Amino acid sequence: AEDVINPSDLTAVGQVTPASAADVEQALAAAQPWDAPAAERAAALNKAADLYEENFGELFAILAREAGKSIPDAVAELREAVDFMRYYAANIPPAAPAGVFTCISPWNFPLAIFSGQISAGLACGNAVLAKPAEQTPLIAHRAISLMHEAGVPRSALQLLPGQGSKIGAALTGDARVDGVAFTGSTATAMRIRSTMAETLRPGAPLIAETGGLNAMIVDSTALPEQAVQSIIESAFQSAGQRCSALRCLYLQDDVADGVLTMLKGAMDVLNLGDPWHLNVDSGPVIDAGARAGILAHIDQARAEGRVLKEMSTPQAGTFVGPTLISVTGIGDLEQEIFGPVLHVARFKSQDLDKIINDINATGYGLTFGLHTRIDDRVQHVCDRIHAGNIYVNRNQIGAIVGSQPFGGEGLSGTGPKAGGPNYLARFCAPDRQTSAETWGTTTADLPGETGVPGRPITTSLPGPTGESNRLTTSARPPLLCMGPGATAAASQAKEVIGMGGTAIEAHGMFDLHRLEFIQGIAGVLWWGDEDTGREIERTLAKRQGPILPLIPGHPDRARVLAERHVCVDTTAAGGNAALLGGES
Structure with missing residues (x-):
């Protein structure tokens, strides 16, 4: 057994026995899709949600001690987990399950994301193999036990804690697995994609929510007090350990000095410490390795004279003080710093479109924040920014299930959005086409x-x-319709276009190696033999950039259409904004 460490004081709070190779084999052999009516599955998920709420105190304690969650964060996390279960229970699609789903969840939302992935898989009738983050197995164990108590069969839900390089790799590299849901880093998602291409059936879904270099723009018309509150919450709540957290703040030159003065003052009153205490605003980062990486980044900035503000930290535990670092723009960030570090850049009003282009050029597209009181500017920026979730005149964290479906685009995820209307379809069996022999062939x-x-x-x-x-x-960008043959390719293109998407027909003797280099496509439709499908998967997995799917059957809406959510605080005018005009 291995100790589970409390990041607040580095004491052991429990033990976990990691799954072995034999455990993985036993789990795969025992996994059985949940063959029960949809109403029965929904009832069990709602019962699990009830049990979560009844056991709130225990869950809060584990979240605080194992994951360093503050009490407000624990409350929000329990609410989100319950919302996921009830939302998916209420929206079960009339479709067959995919089969066996591997769900790999992160430590930063060890109850909410963990429960959301699992409940989606179970709602659709799958068997789920749950692999929690290495740092947070205790909360995962308690969640699984409550789901079993609620009536979820053990053959349909099994917990397999352990290292991602061992257990995660085993659960994403076995042909008996029919799909994978993953939340974590972009690099890990890419590795999972490559493993799946070699071993899972061609077209097996990968639902990946990954990281981002999230930005916020504050122009000269913004209400400073409101903007500063949003910045503090977006950058430093949960010790900055949210995939949606603000990483690069753009302040318009005209107001930058004043906003920075207020921001530094707001940082001064943040209270760091044991997150179990109600007066604490921010707890520790998850472990010593995370702390070392963040501090190395801050040390380099300090050596370059770019640290604008840095808070002191408690002596015990893995704390990092909220820190402001000056940058020229988002292009200075070579990677996401997953902690309470905010990078600040200044801009001139006439450079707004250049900033938008710079943000889009990172390739990520998870969250984006905007503070302005000019309606035309809201429309202008929202039309141009590439981000799955856009927040106007409020913070950019804390998406609400059913109201703010969450998920990114580009390097930030594959879609569909969690807690949204298109998510559950990806956990269902694909609607497959007739075999390749029935289609005509062509050399086009x-x-x-x-x-x-x-x-x-x-x-x-x-x-x-x-x-x-x-x-x-x-x-989305066009789907490449590869048939096989002209008839199949034309049928594929017709379906895509009929859904409001775009398509390119490429059939017959198309060179698969070109797939690795073709730009501007969103995926590949192939209704032919499995061997060719496997080669397509391998080629797609080699590509640089966003993860692209192979679609072996009818395309679904989430692969044809991109989802973007915009949330606006409509109370934020702060007076008659029409008097401000169109420029600032």
Whole structure:
């Protein structure tokens, strides 16, 4: 057994016995899809949600001691976990399950994301093999035990703690697995994609939510007090250990000095310490390795004279003081610093579009924040920024299930959005096509017919008074329709275009090696033999950039259409914003 360490004081709070290779084999052999009516599965998930709420005190204590969660963060995490279970229970699609799903969750939301992935898989009738983060197995064990108590069969839900390099690799590299849900780093997602290409059936879904270099722009019309509160929450809540956290702040020159003065003053009143205490605002980072990496980044900035503000920390535990670092722009950030470090850049009003281009050029697209009171500017920026979740005049963390479906684009994830209307479909069996022999063949090659995308569709989602939540779907880059044969490729393109997407027909003697280098596509449709499908998977896995899927059956909406959510605090005008005009 191995000790589980409390990051606040480095004491042991429990022990875990990591799964062995034999345990993995036994779990795979025993895994059975949950063959029960949808109503029965929904009832069990709702019962599990009830049990989570009934055992709130115990769950809060584990979250604080094992993951360094503050009490407010623990409350929010329990709420999110419960919301996931109830939302998915209420929206089970009438489709067959994929089969066996591996769910790999992170330490920064060890109850909410862990429960969300699992409940989605279970709602659709899958068997789920759950691999929690190495740092947070105790909360995972308690969550699984409550789900079993609620009526989830043990053959449908098994817990396999251990190292990602061993247990995670085993659970994503076995042909008996039919799909993987993963939240974590982009690099790890890429490795999982490569492993799946070699061993899982071609077209097995990978639902990946990964990191981001999230930015916020504050212009000269913003309300400084409101902006500073949003900045503090976005950058330093949860010790900056949220994938949605603010990493690079852009302040317009005209107001930068004043906002920075207020921001430093707000940092001075933050209280760091044992997160179990109610007066604590921010706890430790997750472990010594994380702390060392963050401090090395701060040390380098200090040596270069770029540290603007740095807070002291408690002596015990793995604390990092909230820190401000000056940068020229987001291009200075070579990687995501996953902790309470905020990089600050200044900009001139006329350079707004350049800043947007610089943010988009990172390739990430998870969250983005904007503070402005100019309506035209809100529209201008939202139309151009590449981010899955955009927040206007509020913080950019804490997405609410059903109101703010969460997930990124580009290097920040594959979609569909968790807690949204398209998520559960990815946990269902693909609607497969007729075998390749029924389709005609042709030697036609690129370029082919390109579809015209439909108009974006915007849906208003529920939320509190004073907040607007809009989910917009619009065409992804084209899907490459490879048939086999002209008839199949044309049918594929017709389906994609019919959903409002774009398509390129490429069939017959198309050179698979070109797939590694073709730019500007969102995935590949292939209804042919498995051997060719395997080669397509391997080639897609070699590509640099976003993770692209092979689609072996009918495409679903989430692969044809990109989802983008915009949340606006509509109470933030602070007076008659029309008097400000269109420029600042």
